[in-house]
Amino acid sequence: MIREKTLELKKDFIHIKRYIKFWVFILLIAGTLVAYNQYYFKVSKDIIEFNQIKSKLMTQNAMLKKEISRLSSPERISKMAVKKLKMKPVNYSKVHFIEIK
């Protein structure tokens, strides 16, 4: 009985051996596909993360631009110049123009 089974296995093994190249090839293809798939998901995840970072930075950029414009508004600067720095409107009689030749 055991001998019969062994012989049968041997036969199968010979059979398997004949197609081993194909099995290895299939496994290699499958492995490559799995690896590629994992890489693809990683890249997709990175893209999503970078897009989120980009969106966040763009928002921050817009907020900062808005803030710069608000802070540099002529109304605000004029108020600060007059009230805080006690500046006065220009008096041309006290202005000296230097000619550059």
Added chain:
Amino acid sequence: MVKKKVYFVSFIIAAGFLIVILRLFYFQILKREEYTQYIKKQYYTEEKIILPRGTIYDKNGKILAISVPTIDIFALTKHIKNKEMLAKELSVILKKPYSHILRKLNSKRNYVVIARNVNKSLKERLQKLRKDLKEWNLGLIDSSKRYYPLGSTGGSNIGFVSKTSGKGMEGLELKYDNKLGGGTGNILMMKDALGNPFTIEKKEDKNRHDITLTIDSNIQYMAEEALKNFVKQRKPKEALILIVNPNTGDIVANATYPNYNPNIYWKYKNHKNISFHNAYEPGSLVKPFVLAEAIEEKKVSFNKKYYCGDGKITVDGIKIRDHKKFKYLTAEEIIIYSSNVGAITLALNLDYEKFYNKLFKLGFGKSTGTFPGEAKGLIKKSKRPIDIAYASIGQNWTATPIQIAMAYSAIANGGYLLKPNFVKEIINPYTGEKEKIEKKIIRKVFSEKSLKKLKSTLQLVVEKGTARKGKSEYFTIAGKTGTAQKYDPKIKALSKEKFYTWFAGYFPAENPKFTIVIFANEPKKIKKWEAIGGGTVSAPVLKNLVDRIMFYVKEKPDKVGGKNGNKNTSAD
């Protein structure tokens, strides 16, 4: 027998596959649209969001309008598990009353917006809250809010965008709505089997351009500050200071009263920009055009003195009064001292067709097409002497302030009528491509001979004539004052109390850099004995404003005799 069995089984399998393929063909090809719509209804929900618009910059690159990314918070109320807890947490993050949020969450509607235009920096906190409370039916949608960093400075020019539709509603926001993009866009939110939204898909709006205006926000502020002081002093119904580059037609500043802050546009009843939307009687501002036409028709002599009567003239049996008894005046003095009788005498000598054609050629009676909803002004050709007489002193016909500015710019730039322009360039933010807006010459409107005379005469109007109160010590200014009586429906005649007062001119007189129009509708008297007019009301605004603007653009004084004066130019 075995072979038969194999064929039979193979046939059954093949037939089975064929049926499946045919069924797939039916679903995927024949009934594709119908089932796609069915799936969309079941798995997707469509929401409207406000898309960002292009940025509006001033001439120097300062932002005048920007779309700031924000988020809208919504909830699918029937799927919210613990409304009290969610309302409590949201009220802390959003700094909104707990009761207000809870009321929204308890609403009978399935979809409620809890807050619009929330600062996007709160997004992470809100996402964490959703995760912690496992309230997956609390949703966040990207949106945007239009923000005007300079507030009301230049407000009536820039206009505003509707906070619900995201489209331009007034001013340049409306005029360039197609270029700036924005509006609302649809986004698809995918729903899982339980109806919970889990993915948001949004299309990027590629039809968005940035716009650089010709407005200089610093000069705009100077003009608005001068106008503010003027309004405080004179309490007019309406007033404006319009500044244009006469050589290019670029509008550098346009300060109007009333004005509004586009950030809170819904709090204002009036969104008019009177420089474009309203037309007024121009009064004596027309007199230089009468003189120009008289020179071109060779119907005026500068060696002769014209009899300007004893302060009145009768035309078609109607008496028209002057503001003074001038007796005899030269043609130049008629303009310098703004004599109605003198101007009417000159106008009645003209070919009436040519006179009206001159006014039409100067752009009156036709909208410049610069601003949405712009008025045309009303001017009708008439050969009746009384109509010609009134037309020559700027009564019985109307012009918009921008038309006046462009007509005076034509005197300043060598006789060319230009199309006014608000936009310097249009930029594609994705490609960086720039479309420059070139100046547009409409036509030549003055001959060299008439220009020479007009330029010297208008300078004298400011130096010693009706606009002398606006004279600068350092810069030469040329221009003309104007006063038009308003029609009073109560007395069914021209009012002796209500006026439009004007000043229109340019500076520096020799090499003009700016054209300026100063206008007031029904300014009040400061002193009881004071006579209201362009010279007493509008011209005095000039003095400080001209000095301030010229210092800002780093121009050296051009008046002879000034301490820092340019010795090569003359004041008269």
